[in-house]
Amino acid sequence: MATVHRACRDRRARTADGRRDTGAVISLRGAALSYGERVVWQGLELDVRPGEFLAVLGPNGSGKSSLVRALLGRQPLSAGTLSVLGRNPREASGHLGYVPQQAALTAQTMLRARDLVRFGIDGHRFWPRPRTVAVRRRVEEILEAVGASAYADVPLGLLSGGERQRVRIGQALASDPRILLCDEPLLSLDLHHQRAVTELVDARRRSHGTAVVFVTHEINPVLALVDRVLYLARGGYRVGTPEEVLTSASLSELYGTEVDVVRVHGRVVVVGAPDEPIAPAPPHHIHESDGVRP
Amino acid sequence: MTLADGFWHQIFSFDDYGALLALVRNSLVVGAALGLIGGLCGVFVIMRDLPFAVHGVSELSFAGASAALLLGANVVVGSIAGSLVAAGTIGVLGVRARDRNSVIGIIMPFGLGLGVLFLALYKGRAANKFGLLTGQIVAVDTPQMSWLLGTCAVVLVALAAIWRPLAFASADPDVAEARGVPVRALSIVFMIVLGLSVAASVQIVGALLVLTLVVTPAAAAARVTASPVLLPLLSVVFAVASIEGGILLALGSSIPISPYVTTISFTIYLACRLAGAYRTRRWGARKAVPRPV
Numbered sequence: 401m402a403t404v405h406r407a408c409r410d411r412r413a414r415t416a417d418g419r420r421d422t423g424a425v426i427s428l429r430g431a432a433l434s435y436g437e438r439v440v441w442q443g444l445e446l447d448v449r450p451g452e453f454l455a456v457l458g459p460n461g462s463g464k465s466s467l468v469r470a471l472l473g474r475q476p477l478s479a480g481t482l483s484v485l486g487r488n489p490r491e492a493s494g495h496l497g498y499v500p501q502q503a504a505l506t507a508q509t510m511l512r513a514r515d516l517v518r519f520g521i522d523g524h525r526f527w528p529r530p531r532t533v534a535v536r537r538r539v540e541e542i543l544e545a546v547g548a549s550a551y552a553d554v555p556l557g558l559l560s561g562g563e564r565q566r567v568r569i570g571q572a573l574a575s576d577p578r579i580l581l582c583d584e585p586l587l588s589l590d591l592h593h594q595r596a597v598t599e600l601v602d603a604r605r606r607s608h609g610t611a612v613v614f615v616t617h618e619i620n621p622v623l624a625l626v627d628r629v630l631y632l633a634r635g636g637y638r639v640g641t642p643e644e645v646l647t648s649a650s651l652s653e654l655y656g657t658e659v660d661v662v663r664v665h666g667r668v669v670v671v672g673a674p675d676e677p678i679a680p681a682p683p684h685h686i687h688e689s690d691g692v693r694p
Numbered sequence: 695m696t697l698a699d700g701f702w703h704q705i706f707s708f709d710d711y712g713a714l715l716a717l718v719r720n721s722l723v724v725g726a727a728l729g730l731i732g733g734l735c736g737v738f739v740i741m742r743d744l745p746f747a748v749h750g751v752s753e754l755s756f757a758g759a760s761a762a763l764l765l766g767a768n769v770v771v772g773s774i775a776g777s778l779v780a781a782g783t784i785g786v787l788g789v790r791a792r793d794r795n796s797v798i799g800i801i802m803p804f805g806l807g808l809g810v811l812f813l814a815l816y817k818g819r820a821a822n823k824f825g826l827l828t829g830q831i832v833a834v835d836t837p838q839m840s841w842l843l844g845t846c847a848v849v850l851v852a853l854a855a856i857w858r859p860l861a862f863a864s865a866d867p868d869v870a871e872a873r874g875v876p877v878r879a880l881s882i883v884f885m886i887v888l889g890l891s892v893a894a895s896v897q898i899v900g901a902l903l904v905l906t907l908v909v910t911p912a913a914a915a916a917r918v919t920a921s922p923v924l925l926p927l928l929s930v931v932f933a934v935a936s937i938e939g940g941i942l943l944a945l946g947s948s949i950p951i952s953p954y955v956t957t958i959s960f961t962i963y964l965a966c967r968l969a970g971a972y973r974t975r976r977w978g979a980r981k982a983v984p985r986p987v
Contacts, residue, residue: 472872490874498872510741510920511865523862524873526855555920558974571869581872 781889
């Protein structure tokens, strides 16, 4: 546990250095999102800096996915401002790599891994254009970098979840993004693939200073890598280092009920967090979102 | 024995073949063009899971064509109009697959009913009526051919323009949208392109069997390749082979063209499925990939 903490501090120090010469890549000011009466979150103040690894946590319905949609420019805020690279999020789409939740690819899709990666480079361009050597080389590079070369020509439908997720990350990196937005990328992956995927993401932000926004309901696979945590719950939020946010006092205040945060063997387990953010859940319901998955 | 001979003679007859061939020159030209666009559109029909939409559009196209027949207007124009109405409705109302299927299920029988009504009111040659449903090969006159070829050209240009973003949006709509691809607009544009192709195909293979030209060849090709170049290429080859083979075989007989086209198309599909089963087994058996970390 102690080593984990030291590692976190080292990384934060590096990020703090980078903070001086470059501004925030994502900036939310007084941001709020509500669907009708229901306020998902409000008063959100957040700056994400280049090279920063931000984990977004929170129970189901706390607005993690809405935040992703907002960052993609697909969900207008109900109040406040959001700028991505100093622009409207839609205009910044070319600089944003997006790894969606698993299983977004339908079974009929007969693409190969390399085709998916190529979409990341020029899939948005109209009219035919020659398949240049440069594009082909870039695809090979990416496949190599994410360790997917061995199955580059296999249709995606025949790949395992972990293999497909590597390709997904390759696709997101193909456009050389300044921000990497990952929506539950570890869902239904085994421990080995979880580590492989998080390491790919971590390597990218170290080598290129790409900011990472990593939505997850399990903090433990990324605990050693994250700089800061954004914890959404009950219309409010906490942001800070994992040590600041993931404490019994901080989460109890956020949930408005007694929540215990236990650290065991370098893992964080949140006990007693109500599952439903607005409607009060049965008391003493144990929420294991950050703990062991069945 | 003689009965059997008569039966086969009815299906395969090559008397006066040279003279007949001259009659279907227009059909052969149009057939090649239809195979081309059918094979290309089919790739997206498979990717986007639209076979049912193709069927729905073809029924409305049939209604439009029979209305034109009744009114003495250009049948191709009528069929294009019917197709566009259907494709537009499906494109706008049915973005999600579940909505789309109900929309199609609702407009399809209505279109078919209208078509039957118009044909019942039509006092002309019965062959014209039947041809719209089951296909015909000699009925392509020169003004119709210009319309058909013009439609094919529009479809080709449109497909060339939207091919790549459409493939992206079809395979991976979430990421495509995040990347700034106009996913919804592309979906509507593709439905219109598909509507045009279906309307053109109805003229030769008939409303009931358009699927054989727009779905089967691409589905067959998808069984044997995943390459983004080879797949549309094979699909076009299969579609052209089916329709031209169908026209040439149907030439001497009194039977409509559609059974010939569908049989060739289906045979190709079966062959591809067999070949594809081998290919999938090969990949399925691929060894656990070494995991670089």
